[in-house]
Amino acid sequence: MALTGLDIFKLTPKKNCKDCGFPTCLAFSMKVAAGGIEIEKCPHMSEENLSKLSESTAPPMKALTVGAGANEYKLGGETVLFRHEETLVNRNRFAVAIKDTDSADVVNSKIENIKKVDFERIGERMKAEFAAFIYTGNKEAYIANIKAVLASGAELAYMVVCEDVAVAKEALELLKDTNPILHGATAANYEQMVDVAAAGKYALGLRADSLEDLYELTSKVQSKDYKELLLDAGSKTIKEAYTNAIQIRRTALKDGDRTFGYPSIIFVNDLAKDNKFMEIALSSIFTIKYGSILVIEDMDFARGHSVWALRQNIYTDPQRPMRVEPKAYSVNNANDESPVLCTVDFALTYFIINGEIEKSKVPTWLLIPDAGGYSVLTAWAAGKFSGSIIANFVKESGVEQKTKSRKLIIPGKVAVLKGDIEDSLPGWEVVVGPNESMQLPKFLKDLYQNA
Amino acid sequence: MAFKTSVQKYQGRIGEVTLGVGEKAVKIGGENTLPFYSFDGEIGNKTAVGMEIIDVAPEGWLDELQTAYKDVYSDTAAWAKFVQDTYAPDFICLRFEGADPNGMDRPAEDCAEIAKKVADAIEIPLVVAGTNNHEKDAKIFEKVAAATDGKNVLLMAATEDNYKAVGAAGGMAYSHKVGAESSVDINLAKQLNILLTQLGVKPENIVMHVGCAAVGYGFEYVSSTFDRIRLAAFGQNDKTLQMPIITPVSFETWNVKESLASEEDEPLWGSREDRGIALEVSTASAVLVSGANAIVLRHPESVKTIRTLVDQLI
Numbered sequence: 042m043a044l045t046g047l048d049i050f051k052l053t054p055k056k057n058c059k060d061c062g063f064p065t066c067l068a069f070s071m072k073v074a075a076g077g078i079e080i081e082k083c084p085h086m087s088e089e090n091l092s093k094l095s096e097s098t099a100p101p102m103k104a105l106t107v108g109a110g111a112n113e114y115k116l117g118g119e120t121v122l123f124r125h126e127e128t129l130v131n132r133n134r135f136a137v138a139i140k141d142t143d144s145a146d147v148v149n150s151k152i153e154n155i156k157k158v159d160f161e162r163i164g165e166r167m168k169a170e171f172a173a174f175i176y177t178g179n180k181e182a183y184i185a186n187i188k189a190v191l192a193s194g195a196e197l198a199y200m201v202v203c204e205d206v207a208v209a210k211e212a213l214e215l216l217k218d219t220n221p222i223l224h225g226a227t228a229a230n231y232e233q234m235v236d237v238a239a240a241g242k243y244a245l246g247l248r249a250d251s252l253e254d255l256y257e258l259t260s261k262v263q264s265k266d267y268k269e270l271l272l273d274a275g276s277k278t279i280k281e282a283y284t285n286a287i288q289i290r291r292t293a294l295k296d297g298d299r300t301f302g303y304p305s306i307i308f309v310n311d312l313a314k315d316n317k318f319m320e321i322a323l324s325s326i327f328t329i330k331y332g333s334i335l336v337i338e339d340m341d342f343a344r345g346h347s348v349w350a351l352r353q354n355i356y357t358d359p360q361r362p363m364r365v366e367p368k369a370y371s372v373n374n375a376n377d378e379s380p381v382l383c384t385v386d387f388a389l390t391y392f393i394i395n396g397e398i399e400k401s402k403v404p405t406w407l408l409i410p411d412a413g414g415y416s417v418l419t420a421w422a423a424g425k426f427s428g429s430i431i432a433n434f435v436k437e438s439g440v441e442q443k444t445k446s447r448k449l450i451i452p453g454k455v456a457v458l459k460g461d462i463e464d465s466l467p468g469w470e471v472v473v474g475p476n477e478s479m480q481l482p483k484f485l486k487d488l489y490q491n492a
Numbered sequence: 493m494a495f496k497t498s499v500q501k502y503q504g505r506i507g508e509v510t511l512g513v514g515e516k517a518v519k520i521g522g523e524n525t526l527p528f529y530s531f532d533g534e535i536g537n538k539t540a541v542g543m544e545i546i547d548v549a550p551e552g553w554l555d556e557l558q559t560a561y562k563d564v565y566s567d568t569a570a571w572a573k574f575v576q577d578t579y580a581p582d583f584i585c586l587r588f589e590g591a592d593p594n595g596m597d598r599p600a601e602d603c604a605e606i607a608k609k610v611a612d613a614i615e616i617p618l619v620v621a622g623t624n625n626h627e628k629d630a631k632i633f634e635k636v637a638a639a640t641d642g643k644n645v646l647l648m649a650a651t652e653d654n655y656k657a658v659g660a661a662g663g664m665a666y667s668h669k670v671g672a673e674s675s676v677d678i679n680l681a682k683q684l685n686i687l688l689t690q691l692g693v694k695p696e697n698i699v700m701h702v703g704c705a706a707v708g709y710g711f712e713y714v715s716s717t718f719d720r721i722r723l724a725a726f727g728q729n730d731k732t733l734q735m736p737i738i739t740p741v742s743f744e745t746w747n748v749k750e751s752l753a754s755e756e757d758e759p760l761w762g763s764r765e766d767r768g769i770a771l772e773v774s775t776a777s778a779v780l781v782s783g784a785n786a787i788v789l790r791h792p793e794s795v796k797t798i799r800t801l802v803d804q805l806i
């Protein structure tokens with residue numbers, strides 16, 4: 042029977058010292074009961090109570106920390122199957138495959154692509170996080186690739202994908218300061234692999250031919266008392282990988298069976314068979330359905346712009362405000378002649394618009410009224426971005442004192458507001474801007490030149 | 493202990509809806525599991541993949557697509573036939589961009605005539621989409637419904653503002669299928685289905701359009717709306733949400749920066765065509781595993797990719 046927050050609370054030291062990161066022992070206990078954190082995070086538990094609780098309260102899905110320094114990532118630790126139930130916590134990560142069959146030129150081009158496709162979207166850095174070194178028998182090339190990537194200065198965490206224990210050891214030696222993942226424990230080699238992983242405290246990936254075999258293998262590894270694990274969902278067919286990814290996550294979270302309570306690895310590149318768009322399709326479905334590390338063949342903006350945008354949406358944290366503060370923002374050092382451009386306080390919209398104005402280099406006042414935190418059309422449809430709201434905010438915000446310009450640019454999607462705003466703001470000229478933000482730089486430059 | 497497949501049985505099932513007539517008619521829905529969860533039960537009919545055409549020249553479209561369609565787009569029926577014969581999608585989605593009151597404002601009568609020609613020119617089912625101006629769309633759908641009588645067309649879509657006109661014409665006076673469009677909200681979706689059925693449209697003649705956004709542009713709401721609608725339809729056996737879902741992915745994904753920006757404007761980003769397909773494929777895959785039973789796409793490469801994906805998931 043699952044323990045309640047109160048059951049757990051009774052066994053804590055009740056010191057409310059906050060060392061666990063929670064304001065009170067009770068708050069901490071509630072989180073432990075919900076599977077959100079491990080009981081070990083309280084450093085003051087008595088040995089006796091700890092051993093009573095650690096098995097029964099361990100989160101249903103283990104959270105692993107892999108990589109090091111700026112390239113450290115958390116994987117797993119999810120408590121729900123659907124994002125409307127509770128925020129998903131640790132986003133999936135992408136690993137570019139570097140194979141021992143890749144020529145030096147291919148490896149270099151992959152490294153260049155990893156470095157190039159590195160951008161910011163809505164305040165978050167987007168880049169491929171891992172290199173997955175894949176061994177298929179050519180040790181010389183394998184080791185050379187690792188050295189080349191390490192020397193390249195690309196900011197990455199690493200994954201050694203290798204079933205040969207001796208080669209894996211050599212590879213890990215090169216990567217030992219980076220807390221890499223070791224992937225490739227099978228029924229045949231797991232005893233040695235566990236020893237290698239345990240010696241370096243590396244996360245260990247397990248691989249088997251079927252879900253039944255994977256379950257058996259995981260049980261065996263767990264009984265060797267190693268629990269820093271990742272599970273390979275298999276890459277024989279798309280249907281199998283999809284089924285396995287769902288079964289692994291569901292078995293852990295719904296059925297409470299910790300044998301499958303680990304993050305997953307999916308070799309999307311193998312499933313996609315060298316078809317980039319299929320790789321994007323699969324990366325997308327496994328971003329929604331339970332992939333933790335997705336291995337892809339290469340990186341480019343087509344992949345990054347689509348799949349990472351999806352991931353950013355799926356893993357939005359409702360706890361982090363998605364709104365920005367209503368006020369008149371100065372962009373590009375707006376001065377007392379700069380025009381005023383109006384949008385909503387939805388963070389996504391703000392980041393997009395702000396970015397485009399910056400790109401135009403035209404000094405502009407960006408006016409943001411309280412629009413309920415909604416997108417332009419949502420706010421308009423909800424009555425939170427009306428002519429009178431905008432007109433009132435032009436007055437309240439004090440922007441009339443900041444600039445002598447009396448040009449107010451509104452989003453093209455709410456062109457209908459022009460008349461309303463002009464009626465309530467004598468002396469102002471309302472200019473209807475384009476529908477899409479990407480047309481803004483040209484629009485602003487033209488406006489500036491004709492001013 | 494050995495592994496046992498985790499199985500979840502549901503009471504509810506999605507209704508089955510047929511689009512079009514004759515040999516090439518397409519059935520959608522019929523599943524009693526989440527998308528492609530064949531270990532739980534029956535996954536129903538294959539997700540239908542349709543292709544978008546419009547009633548005017550495809551001016552804002554990719555150069556590659558303008559070239560592919562250059563000999564046919566001035567005759568919408570020829571365009572539809574070309575798409576059917578060349579790319580073999582499951583259905584054609586004809587969108588009346590030229591009827592927008594803020595644009596060319598093509599009269600509803602003319603739309604009806606075009607729709608009829610298109611329906612006569614193709615064997616696969618026809619889905620007709622309006623302008624997003626609900627008043628105008630009511631007029632278009634009324635006329636289109638009459639002109640395409642007997643073709644079992646899907647009118648996409650009726651909204652809270654115009655469901656009476658669209659439902660009465662499409663679902664009652666003529667026996668077409670009625671799309672029920674709501675804005676990313678389970679309660680609105682439910683309410684519109686109830687209103688349409690109270691009006692007299694049979695549930696088996698309704699297909700939902702529950703909202704869409706390109707990935708990165710509010711898609712989190714889309715994803716969760718799909719999840720909640722499907723879980724209510726299956727788990728709570730909510731009959732008012734057991735209609736199949738159609739999602740016009742291409743209407744959204746080709747209008748955002750990642751697929752619009754030219755190579756001159758963003759030299760680092762690489763091929764615009766690749767980016768456009770990528771966004772379309774990513775969004776389509778995401779709605780596919782969220783529960784869409786029919787998807788509208790624009791680029792032939794996206795159609796190929798999504799169909800292969802569907803074939804490999806079943």
Ligand code: B12
Pocket residue numbers: 382383384385387389390393394414415416417418419420421422423450451452453454473474475476477478479481674675676677680703704705706709710711713714744748
């Ligand atoms: C996600 C979403 C929601 C979310 C809210 C998310 C949020 N924080 O806004 C939720 C589920 C809460 C929601 C609710 C509603 N929604 Co809503 N929603 C959407 C959806 C799917 C995406 C919106 C989005 O995030 N867009 C992305 C942002 C970045 O777009 P944007 O703000 O417009 O910015 C772009 C441009 O406008 C431009 N731009 C922005 N600022 C400026 C400024 C200038 C000067 C210029 C030039 C350009 C510019 O640049 C941006 C990029 O191009 C859209 C459909 C769609 N696909 O767009 C419907 C949509 C906006 N919603 C709609 C509706 C009707 C509603 C509701 C009223 C439904 C209801 N009856 O309850 C409610 C309203 C809220 C309420 N009462 O609670 C309708 C609006 C219809 C209309 N034309 O008026 C839409 C279009 C769906 C539809 N087709 O029916 N919605």
Ligand code: SF4
Pocket residue numbers: 053054055056057058059060061062063064065066067069082083084085086
């Ligand atoms: S660290 Fe332990 S004792 Fe301190 S507040 Fe947290 S639970 Fe209580």
